[in-house]
Amino acid sequence: MKKSLSLLAAAGLTAVGLTTPAMAADPVYELVGPSELAVHAYPTSGEPRVTSLGLTAGSVWDQPAKPATFKVDLSRLAGVVDVAAPGGLSPLRCTTAGTTMTCHNPVARQLFLDVSAAKGSKAGASGELAVTATTEGGTIKPFTTRIKVGGPDLRIADPKLPGKAKTGDELPLAVRFENTGSIAAKGVDLSIESTLGTVLAEKYDNCAYGAGDLGGYEGVTAATCTLEGDFEPGTAYEVVEPLTLEVTGAALRESVEMSVFEAGKGPKGAAAKRGATGKKLTFKPVGKSAAKAPKAADLDRSDNTFRTRFEVGNTADLAAIGATVQAKAGQTVKVDLGYQSHGPAWFDHQMPGARGSWMEFQVPEGATLTKVPGTCFGFEADGTEHAPGKVSDTRSYRCGSVSVLPGEKELHSFELKVDKVVSGAKGAISVSGHAPDPVQGNNKAELVLNAGVTPPSPTPTPTATSTGTPAPTASASATPAPVTSTGGNDVRPNGNLADTGSSSVLPLAGGAAAVIAAGAALVVAFRRRAAGRA
Known part of the structure; x- marks a missing residue:
C-alpha cells in the first residue's frame, strides 16, 4: 500500500511539474601518494629505520570532516617490509587479519602507515602495497605503490x-x-x-x-x-x-x-x-x-x-612621484602616488634580512580620503597603525611593496574628495628604500590640490525686502577631476603588496602585519602579473 501511494504521489508531482530534481552523482576521489617508496635496508644491529607512507583522498580541509575506512593488502610484501599503524596521537584505528590491515580514520580521508625493512630482507627486494577505501558520500579509487628495500641517497x-x-x-x-x-x-x-x-x-x-x-x-x-x-x-x-x-x-x-x-x-x-x-x-x-x-x-x-x-654592497635610487590636481569642492579624484626605482639594485621583501621599501603620504588640507589601496594603512603620530585598505581618521598613510626591479614604478591608487577648495594645498610624500640611496634629493614629492585657484567668495545673504529670484546653487560634478602626475607612464595601479620582512627604517606593527597577512593571499596573483610583465 505504501508503495502504491508513493507511485501515485510521484505521478501527481509530475503532472504539475514539481518532480524532484535528479541528485548529482557522488564525487570520485583518487588516493594521492608516492608511486614508489624506498626504505632503509635492515641494519646489522639495532632497530630498522621507519619510513612514513601517507595517502590522502580529496581535500584535508573538507568540512564537516569525512571519515574513511581503508583496507591494505600486504600479501605481496611478505619478507620484504613490515607495515604498521603509526602510534602516538594518530586518530587511525587499525586491525590486522591475515594479510589484510583495516584502518578507520574518523576525521579525514587520510591514511598513514609506518614502513620498515623486514628482518632477513635483501637490498633491492621489492613488493607491491595495494589499498582500497570507502567513505561517506563518495567513491575512492584503488591505489598501489611499489616499495623497495634500499635505494640511493x-x-x-x-x-x-x-x-x-x-x-x-x-x-x-x-x-x-x-x-x-x-x-x-x-x-x-x-x-x-x-x-x-x-x-x-x-x-x-x-x-x-x-x-x-x-x-x-x-x-x-x-x-x-x-x-x-x-x-x-x-x-x-x-x-x-x-x-x-x-x-x-x-x-x-x-x-x-x-x-x-x-x-x-x-x-x-x-x-x-x-x-x-x-x-x-x-x-x-x-x-x-x-x-x-x-x-x-x-x-x-x-x-x-x-x-x-x-x-x-649596492645602492638603489628611489625617486618619489607626486601629482597635481585641479578639482571643485565636492568632487572626488583618483591619484597615483609612489616612486620609481632607478636602481641599480633590485629588491624582494621576502629575502631574509631584507629591509622594506616604503612610501609615506600626508592628506592635503581641505580633502579627505574615500578609498585606500590594500597595500596602504593609516598610522598615528604615536605609532598606532590602522587596518590596511581602510579609510581612517588619521591623515598619515604608509604603503609597502613586494618587490622593486630597476626601472619599475611602484604606484598606489588613492581616491580623495575635495571638501573645500584650499588654494595650493599640499600633501607631503616621502620614500625610504631597501638599500642605501645615493640620491637623497628626489626622495620627496607632493600632492598639490588646486594650485593658484582662488576660493569662491561667500554668497551675500539676501535682505528681507529682496524680491529677486535666488541664484542657482552650483552642483559638484561626479566626474573625476584631471590629475597631473609628476611621474612617467609606466603606471601599476593599486601598487604591489606590502613588505613582510623587518624594516630598519619604519616600524611594523598592527596595520603593517595585516598588510602582510593580506599579501600572503595575493602574492600568487602578483607573481603571475610580474611574470607576464617580464
Whole structure:
C-alpha cells in the first residue's frame, strides 16, 4: 500500500511539474601518494629505520570532516617490509587479519602507515602495497605503490660561496655530492637556481636553461644538467668543468640553490632551452667505486638540496612621484602616488634580512580620503597603525611593496574628495628604500590640490525686502577631476603588496602585519602579473 501511494504521489508531482530534481552523482576521489617508496635496508644491529607512507583522498580541509575506512593488502610484501599503524596521537584505528590491515580514520580521508625493512630482507627486494577505501558520500579509487628495500641517497655539499661579494665578482661553484644509500643512482639531475642579481656564466649541451622558482622571487634563472652513469653507494663525486656565478650590477641580497636527484626523479621545472656550445658537463668519482646495483627511489630527499645566501654592497635610487590636481569642492579624484626605482639594485621583501621599501603620504588640507589601496594603512603620530585598505581618521598613510626591479614604478591608487577648495594645498610624500640611496634629493614629492585657484567668495545673504529670484546653487560634478602626475607612464595601479620582512627604517606593527597577512593571499596573483610583465 505504501508503495502504491508513493507511485501515485510521484505521478501527481509530475503532472504539475514539481518532480524532484535528479541528485548529482557522488564525487570520485583518487588516493594521492608516492608511486614508489624506498626504505632503509635492515641494519646489522639495532632497530630498522621507519619510513612514513601517507595517502590522502580529496581535500584535508573538507568540512564537516569525512571519515574513511581503508583496507591494505600486504600479501605481496611478505619478507620484504613490515607495515604498521603509526602510534602516538594518530586518530587511525587499525586491525590486522591475515594479510589484510583495516584502518578507520574518523576525521579525514587520510591514511598513514609506518614502513620498515623486514628482518632477513635483501637490498633491492621489492613488493607491491595495494589499498582500497570507502567513505561517506563518495567513491575512492584503488591505489598501489611499489616499495623497495634500499635505494640511493644523494646528498649535495655546501658550494662554499662567500657571505659577501661585490658587483662584477665571479664566484666559482664547488659542486660536490655523494650517494650515502645502499643502491646506485642511474643518472643524476643537477639543478642550480639563482636570484636576479646573479647569472651562471657557462653553458653546456647537457644542461637546460630557463626560469626558476627559487623562493618565489622575481627573475630567478635555473640550469638543470643531466649527468649520465651509475652513481655508486659510498662514493662521492664532483663536477669537472667550471661553473661560475657572475654577480651583476643589480645584485643586493642573493640566493643560490643547488640540488641533485636521480635522473627524472626531481621536481619538474619550467620549459627550458638546452645549451648549444659543443661542451658537456661531466663528473668524476672521489674514492673507490662499488659494484653496480639496480635503480630505486631516494631514501632521504631532505638533503638533496642546499641553499646559500650572500650580500652585495649596492645602492638603489628611489625617486618619489607626486601629482597635481585641479578639482571643485565636492568632487572626488583618483591619484597615483609612489616612486620609481632607478636602481641599480633590485629588491624582494621576502629575502631574509631584507629591509622594506616604503612610501609615506600626508592628506592635503581641505580633502579627505574615500578609498585606500590594500597595500596602504593609516598610522598615528604615536605609532598606532590602522587596518590596511581602510579609510581612517588619521591623515598619515604608509604603503609597502613586494618587490622593486630597476626601472619599475611602484604606484598606489588613492581616491580623495575635495571638501573645500584650499588654494595650493599640499600633501607631503616621502620614500625610504631597501638599500642605501645615493640620491637623497628626489626622495620627496607632493600632492598639490588646486594650485593658484582662488576660493569662491561667500554668497551675500539676501535682505528681507529682496524680491529677486535666488541664484542657482552650483552642483559638484561626479566626474573625476584631471590629475597631473609628476611621474612617467609606466603606471601599476593599486601598487604591489606590502613588505613582510623587518624594516630598519619604519616600524611594523598592527596595520603593517595585516598588510602582510593580506599579501600572503595575493602574492600568487602578483607573481603571475610580474611574470607576464617580464
